[in-house]
Amino acid sequence: MSPEPPPARPFVLISAAMSVDGHIDDATEARLMLSTAEDFDRVDALRAQSDAVLVGAGTLRADDPRLEVRDAARREARLARGLTEHPLKVALAGHGGLAPELRLWHSGGAKLVLAPDAAVPGLRASLGGLAEVVGTGAGLDAARVLDELAARGVRRLMVEGGGAIQSLFLTAGLVDEIQLAVAPFFVGEASAPRFAPPAARAFPQDATHRMTLLGAQTLGDVVVLRYAARREDASLVTQADLDWMRVAIDLSRQCPPSETAYSVGAVVVAADGTEIARGFSREGGDDKAHAEESALGKIDPSDPRLRTATIYSTLEPCSVRASRPSPCAELIRTAGIGRVVLAWREPALFVADCQGVELLEAAGATVLETPSLAEEARAVNAHLVNPN
Numbered sequence: 371m372s373p374e375p376p377p378a379r380p381f382v383l384i385s386a387a388m389s390v391d392g393h394i395d396d397a398t399e400a401r402l403m404l405s406t407a408e409d410f411d412r413v414d415a416l417r418a419q420s421d422a423v424l425v426g427a428g429t430l431r432a433d434d435p436r437l438e439v440r441d442a443a444r445r446e447a448r449l450a451r452g453l454t455e456h457p458l459k460v461a462l463a464g465h466g467g468l469a470p471e472l473r474l475w476h477s478g479g480a481k482l483v484l485a486p487d488a489a490v491p492g493l494r495a496s497l498g499g500l501a502e503v504v505g506t507g508a509g510l511d512a513a514r515v516l517d518e519l520a521a522r523g524v525r526r527l528m529v530e531g532g533g534a535i536q537s538l539f540l541t542a543g544l545v546d547e548i549q550l551a552v553a554p555f556f557v558g559e560a561s562a563p564r565f566a567p568p569a570a571r572a573f574p575q576d577a578t579h580r581m582t583l584l585g586a587q588t589l590g591d592v593v594v595l596r597y598a599a600r601r602e603d604a605s606l607v608t609q610a611d612l613d614w615m616r617v618a619i620d621l622s623r624q625c626p627p628s629e630t631a632y633s634v635g636a637v638v639v640a641a642d643g644t645e646i647a648r649g650f651s652r653e654g655g656d657d658k659a660h661a662e663e664s665a666l667g668k669i670d671p672s673d674p675r676l677r678t679a680t681i682y683s684t685l686e687p688c689s690v691r692a693s694r695p696s697p698c699a700e701l702i703r704t705a706g707i708g709r710v711v712l713a714w715r716e717p718a719l720f721v722a723d724c725q726g727v728e729l730l731e732a733a734g735a736t737v738l739e740t741p742s743l744a745e746e747a748r749a750v751n752a753h754l755v756n757p758n
């Protein structure tokens with residue numbers, strides 16, 4: 371009997387708005403309006419695409435947000451996909467307390483408060499049944515928060531601030547993407563909160579490690595910058611891995627178009643760096659064929675190179691499949707391939723529980739990701755994953 375694989379950590383997106391001088395608020399009590407209506411709508415769409423949204427206690431006290439999906443059509447679309455109307459709303463708290471009057475507790479969606487154990491009794495006493503309050507041990511760190519959320523089925527997390535919480539996730543190296551809206555004015559106050567303020571730990575995304583700019587979008591007078599924030603672990607993912615993943619992404623562009631299924635590319639490469647086989651979704655007119663399946667189907671199962679081979683797939687291999695007896699994660703395991711590199715994990719929104727990574731890891735495979743190429747792999751499927 372194999373043990374239950376631990377759930378994979380969620381994809382983490384930081385969404386924030388700042389002034390051109392880097393402030394996320396001014397020094398006054400009132401909330402500073404940084405965004406335009408169009409930009410708020412973009413943020414609403416991001417919320418609707420998330421399994422959970424998260425803020426720190428400081429933001430709850432300062433801004434009293436509801437963190438709901440505002441657009442009715444987006445809420446309906448979530449319901450139609452079998453999701454809750456609103457994502458799970460998560461608050462990170464310390465010892466400063468949270469008032470029961472806050473709007474978060476009295477608006478839609480399930481509410482979860484994560485706090486150090488010592489703060490839990492106080493929070494439970496003041497919040498009563500308004501939110502579930504869970505202790506995270508002596509302190510509260512980002513990895514622990516993600517593990518807690520993963521155990522609750524969260525695959526895509528949107529971090530909505532404030533500054534301390536941005537830095538908490540960024541310095542832990544656990545942020546996949548940042549979407550930063552820049553408003554065209556200065557705040558110019560030294561005491562005003564700023565984006566990702568200096569923290570106890572160093573930022574891995576510092577000047578020596580430039581992030582990947584994914585795009586810049588103009589919404590009225592606001593510019594939205596999108597960055598891939600997570601770096602490949604250079605000790606594990608090599609330049610050759612990135613080059614092969616680019617080959618797989620090119621393959622995914624050859625898939626016959628589909629309105630309902632992903633376009634994926636896969637390549638199996640031997641330890642000596644030579645290609646063994648390649649495949650893509652719906653290859654050869656089989657509209658059920660998956661890329662990994664197609665590539666593996668071209669290989670003699672007794673090929674001795676398989677044991678030390680790497681399979682590159684632009685998407686996380688599937689773990690459940692209605693159309694075939696074995697999902698791709700199972701096919702990879704059976705083939706004996708011990709190293710799997712993927713570019714993109716699909717959000718839980720579309721497959722309730724893809725556990726390809728968990729299955730492969732439980733079977734002893736090393737699974738690596740190439741976050742810097744995730745956006746390229748995703749973009750091939752943009753028509754499926756941006757159903758606004």
Ligand SMILES: NC(=O)c1ccc[n+]([C@@H]2O[C@H](COP(=O)([O-])OP(=O)(O)OC[C@H]3O[C@@H](n4cnc5c(N)ncnc54)[C@H](OP(=O)(O)O)[C@@H]3O)[C@@H](O)[C@H]2O)c1
Nearest residue numbers: 386387394395426427428429464465466531532533534535
């Ligand atoms: N423009 C934007 O995009 C945007 C978005 C959100 C917020 N904001 C602004 O950001 C400001 C609030 O930011 P903030 O930095 O004061 O608060 P914050 O990041 O929202 O929350 C910080 C609080 O989280 C709790 N916490 C729990 N564990 C923590 C840990 N390991 N590290 C740090 N904090 C932890 C602590 O609560 P306790 O106090 O209970 O100990 C801490 O005070 C407000 O001015 C708000 O308007 C702007």
Ligand SMILES: [Zn+2]
Nearest residue numbers: 660687688698
């Ligand atoms: Zn598959």
